[in-house]
Amino acid sequence: MSTLLHGTGSSDAPAATDAGRAAATAAVAGLPGAPDLVVVFTSVRYDLPELLAGIRSVTGDAPLVGATSVGHFVGPDVTGPGQGVAVLTLSGGGYRFGVGSARGMSSRPTEAGVELVREARAAAGDHGLPHAALLLLTDGLVGGQQSVVAGAHRAAGSSVPIVGGVAADDWQLSSTKVLLGDEALSDAAVGVWIASPHPLRVATAHGWTPVGPPLLVTRAEGLVLHELGGQSAGEVFAEATGLAEAQQQGIADTVVESSYALGLIQPDGSHLVRAVFSGPCGELNTFEPVPTFAAVQVMSAEQSTLLAVVDDVAAGTVVTGSERVLLTFDCAARQTLLGELVAEEVDRLQREAGRATVFGLYTYGEFSRSRGAGGVHNATLTAIAL
Numbered sequence: 296m297s298t299l300l301h302g303t304g305s306s307d308a309p310a311a312t313d314a315g316r317a318a319a320t321a322a323v324a325g326l327p328g329a330p331d332l333v334v335v336f337t338s339v340r341y342d343l344p345e346l347l348a349g350i351r352s353v354t355g356d357a358p359l360v361g362a363t364s365v366g367h368f369v370g371p372d373v374t375g376p377g378q379g380v381a382v383l384t385l386s387g388g389g390y391r392f393g394v395g396s397a398r399g400m401s402s403r404p405t406e407a408g409v410e411l412v413r414e415a416r417a418a419a420g421d422h423g424l425p426h427a428a429l430l431l432l433t434d435g436l437v438g439g440q441q442s443v444v445a446g447a448h449r450a451a452g453s454s455v456p457i458v459g460g461v462a463a464d465d466w467q468l469s470s471t472k473v474l475l476g477d478e479a480l481s482d483a484a485v486g487v488w489i490a491s492p493h494p495l496r497v498a499t500a501h502g503w504t505p506v507g508p509p510l511l512v513t514r515a516e517g518l519v520l521h522e523l524g525g526q527s528a529g530e531v532f533a534e535a536t537g538l539a540e541a542q543q544q545g546i547a548d549t550v551v552e553s554s555y556a557l558g559l560i561q562p563d564g565s566h567l568v569r570a571v572f573s574g575p576c577g578e579l580n581t582f583e584p585v586p587t588f589a590a591v592q593v594m595s596a597e598q599s600t601l602l603a604v605v606d607d608v609a610a611g612t613v614v615t616g617s618e619r620v621l622l623t624f625d626c627a628a629r630q631t632l633l634g635e636l637v638a639e640e641v642d643r644l645q646r647e648a649g650r651a652t653v654f655g656l657y658t659y660g661e662f663s664r665s666r667g668a669g670g671v672h673n674a675t676l677t678a679i680a681l
Contacts, residue, residue, distance in 0.1 A: 299388025299619045299681055300326055303369045303652055307379035311341040314380050315349025322382040323353060330354060330384035332392040332487065334622075335361030335474050336656045337380040339464045343472060343479035350382060351477055357384075358394040358418075360485050361474035362432045365463035365627040366657040371645040373638050376465040376657075383654045385620065390681065391490040393419030396475050398483045404439030407484050408446025415488035416451075427451070428495040428679060430487040430622070431459035435471035435659040437482050438518070441583060444662060444670045447486065456497040456665045458679040459486075460624035460658035471659070489681070498611030499663035500604035501568050501675040505558060505592040507535045512589045520557075520571070520579040523591070529577040532557075535593040554632060556674055558594040559585060568594060570628055570673040582660060583671050596674065598636055601629055604676060605640055609647035612680035620681045621648040623655035628674040630657050644678075651680060 304321025308314040323330060333354045337346060343363075351359065365376045374381065385392070395414030397407035412429060429451055433443055440461060447457055462471035472479040489495065510531065514522035523531040536555040557579075558566030569591075571579045585591065609621060623644060630637055645653045655678075663677040664670025 297387050297389050298617065299390065300386040301620050301652065302326055302384045303382065303654060305369050305374065305379055305381040307374070311345035312349035314341065315346040316352055318380050318382040319350040319353035322384045326384060326386050328386070330357045330386045332385045333357050333359040334383040334654070335359060335380065336364045336367040337361065338377050339363045339467065339470065339472065340377050341380065343474070344477065346380060347474065347477045347479065354384065358392060359474065359476055360394055360432060360487055362460065362462035362656060363464050363472045364656050365465050366630060368641045368653065368655045370652055371642045373641050381654070383620070385681070388681065389492040391419045391422045391424060393417065393488040394475070394485065395488065396483060396485045398480065400434060400443060400484050401437040401439060401482050404442035405446035408443040409450040411484055411486040412447050412450035412488070415486045419488045419490050422490050424490040424492055426491040426494050427455050428489045428491065428497065429455055429457045430489060431457055431484065431662050432473045433461050433484040434473055434482055435461040435463055436468065440660055441671045443484055444664055448664060456495060457662050457670055458497045458624065458677060459662040460656050461660035463627055463657060463659045466627070494614050495679060496612050496614050497663050497665050497677060497679050498608045499672065499675060499677040500608050501672070502600040502604040503556060503558060503566065503568050503594040503596045503674065504600060505566070506595045507593045509560060509590050509592055512585055512587055512591060515585055515587045517584055518581050519574070520581060520585055527577040528579040529573050532571065532573070532579055532593060554596055556594045557585065557591045560590040560592060566592065566594060567672060568674045582673055596632055598633055601633060602636065602640055602643065605643045606647045608676050608678050609644050612678050618651045618680035621651045621653045621678055622681065623653055623676070623678040624658050624661045625655055625676050626661055626674045627657045627659060629676065
């Protein structure tokens with residue numbers, strides 16, 4: 296089995312073309328020829344077509360995918376929101392990569408998932424490799440993320456794990472982009488079919504813990520939760536988190552609402568974390584739909600429990616022991632909650648990854664599907680090793 300060749304580069308140069316060219320030049324420096332795949336994570340502060348032109352002036356016509364971020368990391372080095380671009384190049388290792396995309400994601404998310412998988416799988420060509428995974432990147436502000444995953448799952452099959460992230464925009468919440476070749480796309484999703492000679496394993500964990508009994512969602516509409524157990528969802532959440540008492544005492548600013556979330560209870564007893572925020576009329580707003588009659592629990596997170604999952608995620612991706620890249624998707628909510636400990640999280644990832652280089656994106660949502668058709672997460676860390 297040949298060893299995967301890879302390179303990384305980053306730049307925070309103020310001019311988009313200069314930043315793209317500098318990061319790409321560093322990323323291809325150790326490769327014997329053109330890369331088989333280029334992955335780009337970048338701040339939205341750049342003129343993205345100019346940035347991509349700078350990268351492709353170095354990488355040529357090699358397939359390129361990527362997403363805008365709310366920060367990213369290469370090895371142990373963290374780049375915060377609004378501060379630069381990172382480039383990863385991949386070549387060899389017995390892998391075959393095929394890129395696919397779908398536009399109009401907001402109006403046909405399930406079809407978009409099917410379409411991009413079919414295109415990406417076909418682009419990988421004839422290879423005879425027995426295993427595969429799908430890398431998925433989507434526009435972060437159009438909704439329908441779970442439907443895209445469901446469509447991708449339908450087209451890829453249950454044996455193909457899905458990993459990836461939702462594009463971000465430095466917390467501006469105005470325009471996120473996915474990257475494809477020399478284009479920065481809105482309302483779109485891109486995917487990479489990764490054909491492999493050995494199994495590929497996606498690892499996921501969040502470190503959130505339940506703080507109350509299970510609750511039944513009794514009224515929900517889209518991204519709005521109106522009732523939990525027949526009562527106002529916002530009031531139930533405030534009571535469970537201590538926010539209500541703090542408000543009564545006039546010290547609500549001492550309660551960090553973002554350190555609480557809802558956990559959507561799965562059949563195996565695990566939780567899919569759903570970040571929530573209170574609305575003005577007693578409702579809870581979510582970033583992914585939580586269906587009526589779903590069972591949920593209020594969840595809390597502390598820095599120590601968030602950090603405790605890092606080692607397991609890195610170790611859980613290893614299959615052969617010869618992996619060279621740990622491709623990682625980390626939620627922007629974790630970034631906020633960890634605060635000054637963000638660097639420690641990434642440093643731990645790199646230590647556990649050993650000879651593999653960590654290359655990661657801070658996202659507005661994470662994809663991880665190894666079984667079932669679910670796979671959209673909030674406030675979660677997920678990774679795959681190549």
